[in-house]
Amino acid sequence: MGNEAHDQDYSRKQQAYQQQSHYSQNQKLKLLVLVILTNLLSIYVFTGPLSFHHYPSLSHSESNLILHELNSSKAQLAASQSLLAELHQKLNSTNLLVQALLIELSGEKDKPFKASSNVDHAPVKLGNEDSDSVAIVTSDELILAVGTHKLPFGYSPRLGSDEIHMPVGSACLDFHEELNQYMSYDIGGECPVDDVFSQRLMLKGCEPLPRRRCHPKSPTNYVEPTPLPESLWTTPPDTSIIWDPYACKSYQCLIDRKKKPGYLDCKDCFDLQGREKTRWLFDNGGLDFGIDQVLGTKPAGTIRIGFDIGGGTGTFAARMKERNVTIITSTLNLDGPFNNFIASRGLIPIHLSVSQRLPFFDNTLDILHSMHVLSNWIPDTMLEFALYDIYRVLRPGGLFWLDHFFCYGSQLNKTYVQMLDRVGFRKLRWHAGKKLDRGIKKNEWYFSALLEKPMT
Numbered sequence: 001m002g003n004e005a006h007d008q009d010y011s012r013k014q015q016a017y018q019q020q021s022h023y024s025q026n027q028k029l030k031l032l033v034l035v036i037l038t039n040l041l042s043i044y045v046f047t048g049p050l051s052f053h054h055y056p057s058l059s060h061s062e063s064n065l066i067l068h069e070l071n072s073s074k075a076q077l078a079a080s081q082s083l084l085a086e087l088h089q090k091l092n093s094t095n096l097l098v099q100a101l102l103i104e105l106s107g108e109k110d111k112p113f114k115a116s117s118n119v120d121h122a123p124v125k126l127g128n129e130d131s132d133s134v135a136i137v138t139s140d141e142l143i144l145a146v147g148t149h150k151l152p153f154g155y156s157p158r159l160g161s162d163e164i165h166m167p168v169g170s171a172c173l174d175f176h177e178e179l180n181q182y183m184s185y186d187i188g189g190e191c192p193v194d195d196v197f198s199q200r201l202m203l204k205g206c207e208p209l210p211r212r213r214c215h216p217k218s219p220t221n222y223v224e225p226t227p228l229p230e231s232l233w234t235t236p237p238d239t240s241i242i243w244d245p246y247a248c249k250s251y252q253c254l255i256d257r258k259k260k261p262g263y264l265d266c267k268d269c270f271d272l273q274g275r276e277k278t279r280w281l282f283d284n285g286g287l288d289f290g291i292d293q294v295l296g297t298k299p300a301g302t303i304r305i306g307f308d309i310g311g312g313t314g315t316f317a318a319r320m321k322e323r324n325v326t327i328i329t330s331t332l333n334l335d336g337p338f339n340n341f342i343a344s345r346g347l348i349p350i351h352l353s354v355s356q357r358l359p360f361f362d363n364t365l366d367i368l369h370s371m372h373v374l375s376n377w378i379p380d381t382m383l384e385f386a387l388y389d390i391y392r393v394l395r396p397g398g399l400f401w402l403d404h405f406f407c408y409g410s411q412l413n414k415t416y417v418q419m420l421d422r423v424g425f426r427k428l429r430w431h432a433g434k435k436l437d438r439g440i441k442k443n444e445w446y447f448s449a450l451l452e453k454p455m456t
């Protein structure tokens with residue numbers, strides 16, 4: 001995981017460089033096309049029948065003829081206007097071609113990349129290993145999905161631009177083969193069922209995913225969801241989802257996986273009658289803070305909306321909903337249908353990786369929570385990005401409950417305490433403890449913290 005993020009870091013740097021050169025190439029090519037088209041247009045205008053200088057004087061007998069001529073000039077003008085529109089469209093599709101060309105070029109540049117560039121150290125390799133075959137953008141849909149779209153006339157002053165650029169993680173464009181594969185689908189038809197593949201793309205910086213025009217396969221025999229509040233603690237029927245990408249093909253199998261050996265994220269969290277049932281209900285004065293104790297640090301009712309980063313099956317949001325607090329839970333469907341499960345409980349899942357900038361505006365949320373996900377597997381810089389982002393979206397006086405952060409004893413004070421201070425959080429509550437079981441010997445620690453964004 002760490003390696004992947006490192007590669008990503010690296011390829012982002014490279015991308016930034018490439019984009020610079022793309023930009024100027026792009027501009028040059030666009031300019032060239034524009035010059036050619038403008039010339040075509042002027043040739044048309046000056047050689048066409050739009051010439052008035054045959055009429056030196058306006059004799060009475062000729063006025064009818066002039067009127068006639070004017071009439072036809074009007075028609076000619078209309079014709080050239082439509083020609084202009086047509087040329088405009090051609091320019092616009094040339095634009096797309098240029099973009100495709102540049103994407104292709106950047107693919108070729110991946111291997112013989114020279115250190116003569118203005119990046120600070122010479123790159124070694126890019127994520128795309130088998131660049132023997134030149135990657136080709138085969139899909140018009142991809143060009144549309146990552147291209148630009150012209151706005152109707154009159155919208156530019158408010159938006160500051162007359163075109164909209166489609167958002168997609170820049171690093172995504174480095175993985176040509178996967179990207180082309182992902183974007184080869186039946187437009188207007190049924191989307192391929194390839195959740196695992198698409199989430200791998202997300203982790204490669206392809207976020208938001210660029211597939212936009214297909215219908216997801218519907219589960220057969222879907223039934224209406226269980227009504228609230230029973231839905232909060234009800235395991236949904238197996239017919240509510242497509243099981244294709246998962247090892248398990250039923251919720252009972254997911255519940256039973258807690259008995260199986262081997263490490264899995266959130267191993268027992270599909271079992272709503274097990275450990276999930278009591279999570280955050282009791283405050284043990286140590287690493288386990290209670291929800292009511294945390295909410296009790298603020299005036300009643302002032303913690304109303306928030307976000308749970310990597311919230312498993314949504315139990316934190318369920319407990320908060322019972323206290324009239326609305327929590328959005330981010331999760332990937334990595335080895336289970338987490339998003340679907342959360343939604344079936346009547347809670348809001350959001351499909352987002354931890355590297356993504358949070359989709360909330362500054363100073364808006366009352367509380368952020370994260371358990372087990374933010375930990376020492378996240379490269380330091382990326383973690384600092386995430387912490388600054390959490391600080392950004394919290395309102396003044398908002399709470400950040402960092403629940404069971406895992407690390408080694410050597411990292412605790414030196415890296416993480418310093419980082420949290422640097423970002424600017426204020427500590428309301430703090431508990432560090434050695435991880436039980438094998439952790440004692442290996443100097444493995446957890447800390448739980450209740451932090452606050454200062455009021456000013």
Ligand SMILES: *[C@@H]1O[C@H](CO)[C@@H](O)[C@H](O)[C@H]1NC(C)=O
Pocket residue numbers: 067068071072
């Ligand atoms: C001028 O154009 C109008 C429609 O725009 C048409 O009805 C009329 O017949 C035309 N007159 C001549 C003389 O061509």
Ligand SMILES: *[C@@H]1O[C@H](CO)[C@@H](O)[C@H](O)[C@H]1NC(C)=O
Pocket residue numbers: 088089092093096144147148149150
């Ligand atoms: C190209 O132009 C057409 C019509 O002029 C417009 O509908 C379309 O969105 C444009 N496409 C792009 C990618 O700008």
Ligand SMILES: *[C@@H]1O[C@H](CO)[C@@H](O)[C@H](O)[C@H]1NC(C)=O
Pocket residue numbers: 322323324
């Ligand atoms: C939540 O809100 C409902 C409706 O306003 C209210 O009846 C209920 O008492 C509230 N529950 C809690 C735990 O505050």
Ligand SMILES: *[C@@H]1O[C@H](CO)[C@@H](O)[C@H](O)[C@H]1NC(C)=O
Pocket residue numbers: 409410412413
């Ligand atoms: C971290 O620092 C605190 C206070 O300075 C100290 O009490 C604690 O033992 C340190 N923890 C570790 C794991 O080094």
